[in-house]
Amino acid sequence: MSVTADAISHAEDLADFVAASPSSYHAAEEVARRLEADGFTRLAEEDVWPDQRGGRFVIVRDGAAIAWAVPANATPATANRVFGAHTDSPGFKLKPKPTTGSQGWLQAGVEIYGGPLLASWLDRELRLAGRLAMKDGSVVLAATGPLLRLPQLAIHLNREVNDHLALEKQVETQPVWGLGDPTEADLLAELADAAGVDAADIRGFDAVVADSARGQVFGKDNAFFASGRLDDLASVHAGVVALGNAARDGFDGDHIAVLAAFDHEEIGSASRSGAAGPILEDVLVRIYASLGADDAQRRQAFVSSWCLSSDVGHSVHPNFAGKHDPVVKPLLGSGPILKINANQRYATDAVGAAAWIAWCESVDVAQQEFVSNNSVPCGSTIGPITATRLGLRTVDVGIPILSMHSARELAGVSDLYDLSRVAGAFFTD
Structure with missing residues (x-):
């Protein structure tokens, strides 16, 4: 073709x-x-x-x-x-209190939006994007660069993973975005920095997770486009x-x-x-x-x-x-x-x-x-x-x-x- x-x-x-x-x-x-x-x-x-x-x-x-x-x-x-x-x-949207974590990891509390193929989101560099409603009544758009990842469990710890893969939607779909104590971190500050605003002035937000990789033409005779x-x-x-x-x-x-x-x-x-x-x-x-x-x-x-x-x-x-x-x-x-x-x-x-x-x-x-x-x-x-x-x-x-x-x-x-x-x-x- x-x-x-x-x-x-x-x-x-x-x-x-x-x-x-x-x-x-x-x-x-x-x-x-x-x-x-x-x-x-x-x-x-x-x-x-x-x-x-x-x-x-x-x-x-x-x-x-x-x-x-x-x-x-x-x-x-x-x-x-x-x-x-x-x-x-389809994908993931930040929950009202999105800064979470455990075991020394910082994680994002997300809710599933629509009907995504959950496994396809694993092991990708992801970004946050959306809108911030500010204290002064303004609304600003914000988008980070690559920030989050949903890491898979190694095959050595799940020998049956290639026979079936089913993610528990509450526990196993929360991406990591850093290391540290979640009580001393603020995921919204990452969005605020991207928008050039003060995180303390955020009064509401609608933010989703998106793949950070750019769309690509590829394949024999450049037939395909992935994005x-x-x-x-x-x-x-x-x-x-x-x-x-x-x-x-x-x-x-x-x-x-x-x-x-x-x-x-x-x-x-x-x-x-x-x-x-x-x-x-x-x-x-x-x-x-x-x-x-x-x-x-x-x-x-x-x-x-x-x-x-x-x-x-x-x-x-x-x-x-x-x-x-x-x-x-x-x-x-x-x-x-x-x-x-x-x-x-x-x-x-x-x-x-x-x-x-x-x-x-x-x-x-x-x-x-x-x-x-x-x-x-x-x-x-x-x-x-x-x-x-x-x-x-x-x-x-x-x-x-x-x-x-x-x-x-x-x-x-x-x-x-x-x-x-x-x-x-x-x-x-």
Whole structure:
């Protein structure tokens, strides 16, 4: 499989994006930073917004970002096209009193976030990242360099480890970060130092653990890309690149182009910044109000609108082929995937499938289908949630990967680039 220079460049830029996004809060800020560089104006939700016609705007709410481009000739009934993804990833989050330890070791008290592959986090150099709420009412982002590690027990002390490995979630998933007496140490001081603030002024924090290793292109013909947090920063990055390109090319289509990067998908999306919350509807209501739309006209526009819900799916695994559908077997490097489920765990229907294929064909991108083995429960995405909340016709898509929910996931370099190209067609075609 040949991989183009453009695809490799896209993957390298994704590595930069992931490195800048160790937490959902960092990811949302990086979305805004990149789009502001492409001419978007950042708005505050508490302010009165300017006229939307012909504008390019972005907002950040906690760990979510919404960005949009409105054509100059937009009317109250102009439809919208939403490219949806999520900023959070499975892993570990700091508990309220995170400085712990025993036997002369300093450890971090963490809670499991979402459904990570626990063993994949062992023996890696890890970092802390998140946001700090300060005494003066400000909120600052903080990210350390490599600081923590979850060390495995040596095989000499666990002779059966290669026959089975099961980590006790309370005792055996607490990383080490130093040596000493935990009563005389402060893990939050490490985050405070990274942010340049006084640890004594911290009044609240949301901080997660992230792999510190940079994303890497590798393999025969540079076919592979390995990185942490591909689920779902790969989709967020694809949407940012596509929307930024559209804006630089003078986007003035017949619809409103929207990038919705939600938080908290891995734990159900039920938050003020998640897909089950009001954030996307809040933005769209304000856009249409600026266009003079009443409630009936806005709902008319929604009926003609689309959402591409983009998240990763499973590539066929060469060592576990029996876990996949025996006929539908998407493969890394063979194109983005259309995700289908009879029980609406994915929102794709026949009309959406036809539209997806058309967008792929318009930029000469091969596409594949994904469906679960009947004996393996199917996950879900923001797609059904968005379709239910807003009534947008929604199509679930993404890229195939291996090692989903690992600390370091595996994607195809060409798929990453092709997803962004189809996102561009979705926004502009």
